[in-house]
Amino acid sequence: MDDLRLVIEINSGYVMRHQLNDIGHDDATIRRAMRAGILRRIRHGTYVLEAAWSHLSPTQRHCVLARSVLDKLGPGYVASHHTAAALLGLDVYGADLATVHVTRLDGRSGRREAGVVFHRGTVVPDEDVRTVGGLLVVAPIRAVFETCSQSSVEAGMVVASSAMRDHGIDAETMLEAGQQFAHWLGSRRARLAIRLSDGRLETVGEVRSLHMMWRHAIPRPELQHVIEDADGRFVARTDFTWLAARHTGEFDGLSKYGRLNPDRSDPGATVVAEKVREDAVREQLFGMSRWSWHGLDDHVQPETAGMIQRGIERSRTLYTRNAVHIPLS
Template sequence: MDDLRLVIDVNGGYVMRHQLNDIGHDDAAIRRAVRAGVLRRVRHGTYVLESTWSQLSATRRHCILARSVLEKLGPGVVASHHTAAALLGLDVYGADLGTVHVTRLDGRSGRREAGVVHHHGTVLPDEDLQTIDGLLVVSSMRAVFETCSQSSVESGMVVASSAMREHGLGADEMLDAGRRFDHWLGSRRARLAIRLSDGRLETVGEVRSLHMIWRHKIPRPELQHVITDADGRFVARTDFTWLEARHTGEFDGLSKYGRLNPDRTDPGATITSEKLREDAVRGQMFGMSRWGWDGLEDDVQAETAATIERGIERSRSLYTRNATTIALG
């Protein structure tokens, strides 16, 4: 078992059939290990430890699959599309993570086989390629545009906002660089997703929330606005703020109340803290709307948006009636 774990660690999460044979596990032993739940077969001739695999996120599993595919296919391909985005550490949402995407470097036509999509396209070595942990992947810029062109606007916003936040890419920079891909199917959708994206969005839930706001024609809010008291002291930083209406919006995801909650030993502590924070915001004459993952589902999203709109109008009525606007300049 020690030899097995060592091989899996060196490979980056998987072991090939021939490697199992090399360390003394014949095919009958491999089948027994699979039946016993020790190993899991994730691709033809590719195995992982079940105990580890079951604890991984879908994105981490995809990265392991990608590593095994790239090793098998060799230097004639490069990881691309959402596979490259995942390997580059970008957020991926709404993609088929059971399928690995590569782009051929040998000029041959594309094809789909055994859970791998082979794309055909022009790849410029000096602009489009980079190496991550020994793997050849397309650049962040290209990975974003590829993913956006084959995704919904919402999914594209997730990966583009992540690239802005994590890799320092700008929307104009990506749009300019993407002009060489204007002939691609889906390029217009990709450009829309990039224009709507913003690196200040800190989580997938916040990006999806901004997409919901755009989709339902709610005015675009300020992002990560800092609210201070009359003496200029910090009160709160809010996910979304409609300053003219003195209304704020907060996406409440798992990081606040679920398994990623920093107060896991006392979940009520986070809830109490958030309630006090909301009271402090309201104390500065701002209203607040809150929603979570459930509120972003397609069948209830319109209702969530309508609730936010009612909150905006209520705050406008309550907090701006006697407001004084001071002209600057």
Template sequence: MEIVPDLRTRSELLASGVTDAEVRRLRRRGEVTTLRRGAYCPATDERLRDPDARHVLRVRATLPALAEGSVVSHISAAALHGLPTWNVDRDRVHVTRDAAGGGRRSPTLHAHIAPLAPDDVVTVDGMAVTSVARTVVDIARDLPFEEAVVVADAALAAGLETALPAAALERAGRWRGTPAARRVLAFADGGGQSVGESRSRVAIARAGLPAPVLQWTVVGPDGRFVARTDFAWPDRGVVGEFDGRVKYGRLLRPGQEAADVVHDEKLREDAIRAQDLAKVRWYWADLAGFARTAARLRARLNL
């Protein structure tokens, strides 16, 4: 039996008969991971391998030690809602309190002070968390545009009604960052199906290219379905696709190998091109410097 099953605090361990010396020994051996000072979990916990799941563990370890009325917010709330994040610091837990003061920031905690309307707070796994709409607005106010769009797109794709973050933003009034949040909400689109696709949309816009149609369906002359593409400029006969590579593994059916999926993808590309469509594909590495991909798109679009 593990001395530290799941998440345990120092006080819980001492109450169960585990000594400080035993905990120190487990830490030296690498058998437990410290989530915050005085909170541990087994190093074999699979959730530690996933950045978002690890952050949720850190939130669970931190919240009981905070002042009453602390509500999980910002990227910590995004993790609890299952919304993906990109290029964010997951070491720091974010909470918000509706109070006159007491905000603070440390390497492990950012306690925000801001009003919280009743509709702004929900319960997730027994914890008070800002609603998806409020979370999107808070992130859009605080994070850079591209990072915020990733979260906003994912929330809309998961079914968030656009009116809800708009209402949350309206309640924010003249809070810091509201102009930036308006830009994020105006740009957000639930048609983005992944972090890479959201980042691609931002890159396309920054390159000055026309906004694409998202998740466009290609049909043959007989009206039959051919494929669905990530991006399309139908009036110019061009489609674009972001290839995160990981999707090949996700598409594997029982008994199927990666080579089979790659072959199927090749047939799919041939079917798309057979409809007199030009196709441009790009990868994760291309998003860091999109100029070459933008030039390829511009050439295909005859701009």
């Protein structure tokens, strides 16, 4: 077992059948290990430890799968599309993570087989390719544009906003670099997704929330606005703020109440803290709307959007009625 764990560690998460054979595990032993829940087969001739696999996120599992494919294919292929985005550490949403995308460097025609899509495209190694963990991966901007061109606007916004936030790439740079891909099918959708994206969005839930607002014609809010009291003391930083209406919006995802919760042993402490924070925001004469992952489901979005719109109008009535407006000129 120690030899098995060492091989899996060297491979960054997987082991091939021939490697299992080399360390003394014949096919009958492999089948017994699978029945016992020790090994799991993730593709033909490729296995992982079940205990480790069960703790990986879907994107992390895709990265292990992609590494096993690329290691087997060799240097004539480069990870591309959402596979490249995942390996680059970008947020990926709405993608088929059971399928690995690669682009051929030999210019030969593309095909699809055994859970791998082989793309044919012009890839300039010195310009379009990076090395990530020993694997050839297309550069971040190309990965974003490829993913956006084959995704919905919402999914495209997720990966593009992640690139802006984590790689410091602004929208104009992406759009300018993307002109070379203007002939691709889906390029117009990609450009729209990039224009709607923003690096200040901190989570997938926030990106999807902004897409919901665009989709349902809610005015685009200020992002990560800091609210201060009359003495200039910090009160809160809100996900979304409609300043003219003195209204705020908060997406409550698992990052606040789940694995990233600083009070994991007492989730109730976070709920109480959030209530105190909301009360502090309201004391500064700002209203607040809140929603969760469920509120972003397609069939629930119209209801969520309506709730936000009503909240904006209610705050406008309550908190701006007696506001004094001083003209700037």
